[in-house]
Amino acid sequence: MWTRLGWHLRTLLVVAGLVSLARLCGQALGADFSAQFPYLPFFSFIALCAYLRRGWGGLYATALSALLIRVADTSSPVPVLSLTVFALQGLVITGVIASLHLLNRRLGQSLAELRQVNAELAEVQAELNVAAFSDTLTHLGNRRAFEGDLESCYAAVQAGNFGFCLALLDLDGLKQVNDTQGHLRGDALLRAFASSLQSALPSQVRLYRFGGDEFAVIWPELPASEVHRIVQAVRNAEHFTRDLGFPLVGASLGVVCVPDETRTVLEALELGDRRLYEQKNLRGRSRVA
Numbered sequence: 001m002w003t004r005l006g007w008h009l010r011t012l013l014v015v016a017g018l019v020s021l022a023r024l025c026g027q028a029l030g031a032d033f034s035a036q037f038p039y040l041p042f043f044s045f046i047a048l049c050a051y052l053r054r055g056w057g058g059l060y061a062t063a064l065s066a067l068l069i070r071v072a073d074t075s076s077p078v079p080v081l082s083l084t085v086f087a088l089q090g091l092v093i094t095g096v097i098a099s100l101h102l103l104n105r106r107l108g109q110s111l112a113e114l115r116q117v118n119a120e121l122a123e124v125q126a127e128l129n130v131a132a133f134s135d136t137l138t139h140l141g142n143r144r145a146f147e148g149d150l151e152s153c154y155a156a157v158q159a160g161n162f163g164f165c166l167a168l169l170d171l172d173g174l175k176q177v178n179d180t181q182g183h184l185r186g187d188a189l190l191r192a193f194a195s196s197l198q199s200a201l202p203s204q205v206r207l208y209r210f211g212g213d214e215f216a217v218i219w220p221e222l223p224a225s226e227v228h229r230i231v232q233a234v235r236n237a238e239h240f241t242r243d244l245g246f247p248l249v250g251a252s253l254g255v256v257c258v259p260d261e262t263r264t265v266l267e268a269l270e271l272g273d274r275r276l277y278e279q280k281n282l283r284g285r286s287r288v289a
Helices: 002-032 040-072 080-132 143-158 174-181 183-200 228-243 265-281
Strands: 164-172 206-211 214-220 250-258
Touching: 040 080, 143 164, 143 206, 143 214, 143 250, 143 265, 164 183, 164 228, 164 265, 174 183, 183 206, 183 214, 183 228, 214 228, 228 250, 250 265
Parallel strands: none
Antiparallel strands: 164 214, 164 250, 206 214
């Protein structure tokens, strides 16, 4: 209430000030003042009121201005026709400004909605990006992520930045769990092994699941002399997984060091596969071929 009353009082003071200023300036015009009354400052104030207080503010400022102009000086009153035209012009200005204000508000609302939609689309895009490069069951990187990271690592090798070690793994015992305990139990085994292996590896190491029982590890900047660290991490993951209720689980793996042993991506994958299946054929577990 007090805010609105204060606005009425400020409007009254501004209009009274404009009338007084117009009268003072009009003394130089003599008898022609009533015919040349300076309405432009009033129009500017009406436009401001219409913008700040929407339509009713412009109407209020127009009516108050016309009233004060009419009664301020009875000695040389402004003609009624002139005041009527002024009031009509004030109404037109009020309508235009109120319409622009409404349009501006709607545009603001539309921009806010658009920002919200863009934010939601960005979230969806981020989720799609994660889904495109993640295995839905274990939340590890998928084959697409593996291929992209492998190419990036080879580019770094060719640029002379760093080498890396690649390990291809098969989770032994998954088929037996699926056949005897069901696929839900097999999925639980995959999640348990993925979580265990991720916990056993340093944070900079990248871990992937291709599908089925196939996994891969990329360990940047690991020298060939320390390849046993990958073997130890896999053995630790085996023990963790067995402790989670899968006593017969094991893992076969083949490790390749780049660029010490291969020069191309295809050579690395072929050598890793060969070592992996040599290991599986020996029926050993957690031993590097």
